[in-house]
Amino acid sequence: MTKELEHQFVTELENNQNIVHKICSLYTNDRDAHKDLFQEITIQLWKAYPKFRGDSKFSTWMYRVALNTAITLYRKSKRRIQTQDYESVIFKIKADEYDETEEQQLKLMYKAVRQLNDIDKALVFLYLEDKNYTEISETLGITEVNARVKMNRIKTKLRTILNP
Structure with missing residues (x-):
């Protein structure tokens, strides 16, 4: 990627990172999982960014990639035994x-x-x-x-x- 494309991506991500944080809050139960999911979504956004054509708003495209990533990881994690009690989650x-x-x-x-x-x-x-x-x-x-x-x-x- 060119430096200009990298700069555009970082700027868009910084301006819209609240979207990713909200999705992470919805699909995770603790701070570490939130950070891991945020990182994974960022990686997937970065990989997909060169294919972003601008047909929709960046935030709409970001929602789609972020939700797809969260759902995919959530489904994979459902295959494992969950040991955390929902009552122990503190927001x-x-x-x-x-x-x-x-x-x-x-x-x-x-x-x-x-x-x-x-x-x-x-x-x-x-x-x-x-x-x-x-x-x-x-x-x-x-x-x-x-x-x-x-x-x-x-x-x-x-x-x-x-x-x-």
């Missing part, structure tokens, strides 16, 4: 941004979202990022109608999980 949230009630609600929401399948998790993530259904469908490779139907079903499922 690091700045006290000045959230009060205790909001923090507890956020923990419950993350726990509920983790119970969804891979595609549903990705859809919820994009929805919570205020992506419109057109962007969601492009990122996930599904129709816009399918994205809307799935989101309505997911909302119902999350309500059931959160309010048994």
Whole structure:
């Protein structure tokens, strides 16, 4: 890669790294796993960057690569025996941004979202990022109608999980 292409990539990654961090938070349970996934996503983005044609926004392309990487690694990790208890997961949230009630609600929401399948998790993530259904469908490779139907079903499922 040329220095200019490398500089463009680093700039885009720095400007959009919050996307990767949010995906890592959704698919990991601890700090080390978060760092590992962030690194793996960055590597996959770097490898794929020369093929990025600019047909979509960089952030949309980044979502797709990051989600595909996270889902692939998540599926591989599901084959191993999980030894960490979900109750032991502690989310690091700045006290000045959230009060205790909001923090507890956020923990419950993350726990509920983790119970969804891979595609549903990705859809919820994009929805919570205020992506419109057109962007969601492009990122996930599904129709816009399918994205809307799935989101309505997911909302119902999350309500059931959160309010048994």
